[in-house]
Amino acid sequence: MLGFVLFLLVACQPQPREVTPSLAPFDRELPTHFPAFPSTPDNPMTQQGVELGRRLFYDKRLSGNNQISCASCHEPAQAFSDGVAFTTVGVSGRPLDRNSPALLNLAWMNNGLFWEGGATNLESQAFAPLTNLDEMAQDLVELETELKADPTYVQAFKRVFDGEIKVAYVARALAQFQRSLLSYQSAYDAYVEKKQALSSAQRRGLALFTTHCSRCHQGALFTDNLFHNNGLDDDFSDDSKEGVYQGRFRITRNPVDLGKYKTPTLRNIALTAPYMHDGRFPTLEAVLKHYATGVKASPSTDAVLTQNRSVRLSESEQQDIIHFLNSLTDYSFTTNPRLQNPF
Amino acid sequence: MKSSIITLLAAAALLSSCSQENEVSPAVTSGSADLTFDAVVNDADFTLSKDFTISGTTYNFSTLRYWVSNLKLVKANGEAYSVPNSYYLLEETKEISVQDGSFKYPARKREQIQLTNIPVGEYTSLEFSVGVDSVYNNNLSLQAGELSQLNGMTNISWMWHTSYIFSSLQGSVKQNSTTKTLKVETGLNTNFKSVKLTLPQALKVSSAAASAVISTNVAAITEGVDVMTTPSVGAAQGDVMSKVASNFSSKVFSVKSVN
Numbered sequence: 001m002l003g004f005v006l007f008l009l010v011a012c013q014p015q016p017r018e019v020t021p022s023l024a025p026f027d028r029e030l031p032t033h034f035p036a037f038p039s040t041p042d043n044p045m046t047q048q049g050v051e052l053g054r055r056l057f058y059d060k061r062l063s064g065n066n067q068i069s070c071a072s073c074h075e076p077a078q079a080f081s082d083g084v085a086f087t088t089v090g091v092s093g094r095p096l097d098r099n100s101p102a103l104l105n106l107a108w109m110n111n112g113l114f115w116e117g118g119a120t121n122l123e124s125q126a127f128a129p130l131t132n133l134d135e136m137a138q139d140l141v142e143l144e145t146e147l148k149a150d151p152t153y154v155q156a157f158k159r160v161f162d163g164e165i166k167v168a169y170v171a172r173a174l175a176q177f178q179r180s181l182l183s184y185q186s187a188y189d190a191y192v193e194k195k196q197a198l199s200s201a202q203r204r205g206l207a208l209f210t211t212h213c214s215r216c217h218q219g220a221l222f223t224d225n226l227f228h229n230n231g232l233d234d235d236f237s238d239d240s241k242e243g244v245y246q247g248r249f250r251i252t253r254n255p256v257d258l259g260k261y262k263t264p265t266l267r268n269i270a271l272t273a274p275y276m277h278d279g280r281f282p283t284l285e286a287v288l289k290h291y292a293t294g295v296k297a298s299p300s301t302d303a304v305l306t307q308n309r310s311v312r313l314s315e316s317e318q319q320d321i322i323h324f325l326n327s328l329t330d331y332s333f334t335t336n337p338r339l340q341n342p343f
Numbered sequence: 344m345k346s347s348i349i350t351l352l353a354a355a356a357l358l359s360s361c362s363q364e365n366e367v368s369p370a371v372t373s374g375s376a377d378l379t380f381d382a383v384v385n386d387a388d389f390t391l392s393k394d395f396t397i398s399g400t401t402y403n404f405s406t407l408r409y410w411v412s413n414l415k416l417v418k419a420n421g422e423a424y425s426v427p428n429s430y431y432l433l434e435e436t437k438e439i440s441v442q443d444g445s446f447k448y449p450a451r452k453r454e455q456i457q458l459t460n461i462p463v464g465e466y467t468s469l470e471f472s473v474g475v476d477s478v479y480n481n482n483l484s485l486q487a488g489e490l491s492q493l494n495g496m497t498n499i500s501w502m503w504h505t506s507y508i509f510s511s512l513q514g515s516v517k518q519n520s521t522t523k524t525l526k527v528e529t530g531l532n533t534n535f536k537s538v539k540l541t542l543p544q545a546l547k548v549s550s551a552a553a554s555a556v557i558s559t560n561v562a563a564i565t566e567g568v569d570v571m572t573t574p575s576v577g578a579a580q581g582d583v584m585s586k587v588a589s590n591f592s593s594k595v596f597s598v599k600s601v602n
Contacts, residue, residue: 042482114503123484124505127492139446140493167492171484242503243579251504253581 023048031184033192034220038107043172052156053177058341061146064137065091073100076334079268085279091137097244099279102272107179111225115261115277116248122175140167183267183333198327205324212311216263227260228302231295258300267328288318375459376553380433385562397562404514408434410474416466424462430488431456439495448495465545472537473591474509516570523574529588536592544601556599563594
């Protein structure tokens, strides 16, 4: 009886949403050096929701020409990135203006998505690739119609969201799946958990990394979720293409944000070349060379990187850092059967 | 048995206590009211595809769309009734190309909002906002009222900034022999502005029909903006955008009549 009253109490509160009892909550045991898994009261994660999101993520019917899916640019073997600087696999065939980032540990990315942080959460973000003509070019009305024609989807949406198929639910399911993209089982993690040793070069690299890099590529997630100008460019006067060359400035319109981009995670970095928002560096060697000798100073360049003009790193120190970065590769993530194409 | 009756009573109490989330305690009787947002260009009726001269510039409109949200009816003593789920898309538009022409949104005119279940009373002022508040603007997957991703009022044009377009005025502007495409849009949380209108006489909500007509003066939307120099206003024209947003808040709307 008490249960019944409690149920009523919960049922009439508009927020947060409750998990329908027949659904199993999603949970993963994370290593202790990870921050707690954030809760998402507006879109509570369930195993069934994650599973529906996985199906949608790999479903080509999500695009206008039914030929590309989210995974066309976010492939599991490459830690959900795509291996090219500017992909042309979108419906229009035109190159994008940005490098496709790896998708992992997104559940903690609570300070904006996209390289400049213009999307506040995964639920909103999904509408960008779905509708953008150079990505999936989907008519959202048509998307609902197409999905409603598939009884598997009709049932799954009914079960997960207790309702009809709506694009808002498509976005929520995609978000749930993407929050389940968790990478926490690299050699480095085993080292932190004292289960496995790192090579001496990797340990030297880790020490150098901690000194020079971890202020931005911080903690277990290897990002501070903040925006920095790491000195790739010093001229931001080109304001064409709605400010695509101006970094976070296009969001805030504040000159201190010129050339700033979100600190990317470095987990699985060996699998996600080319590097940076525009994929300008083909290798980690090129990235390290940039930090060691190529940092360009401008008013918005992060002071940490300009104090000594660049980060002073000898050739062998650069190599050590690369050895360390290689220890962040997590094949149990890229081959996790629960994250692969279900079709 | 006894305990189950008590439980049921408790349940009933809980149910009724949460069915009303308004600032006014649930009224015994309620009524309805129609609000009409009548688009005008100064003294003339707003019409699509017709030339209007506004301070020396010839405007010809194809689209007027804006969200009216968080509507409140306020009594003389300050008591307010917040209309639940109040997100309305008001518009007068020709067929719109969504996503740069791939899809079409049909021509549509909508200027009336029908309010039902309003507690009976005499309301002396009206408050609402133009645009979508940050809760919904920051999460396109939340649904309330008429909010939808399907009507081309999310940021397709600047999709790297996923959120709603608060208002959109489109057409052309002409001075001498120069014609430019007009596309003035507002959006972004900082431009979410509210409007307060004092009614010339109280809106009496009872069993009889009540209504009010509000003028939406389109000429005031671009007041103070040099539309020949800046005919296109989007996220990159931040200052002009906030000027347009404050025009919506203080200049565009006025009360025409209350019945």
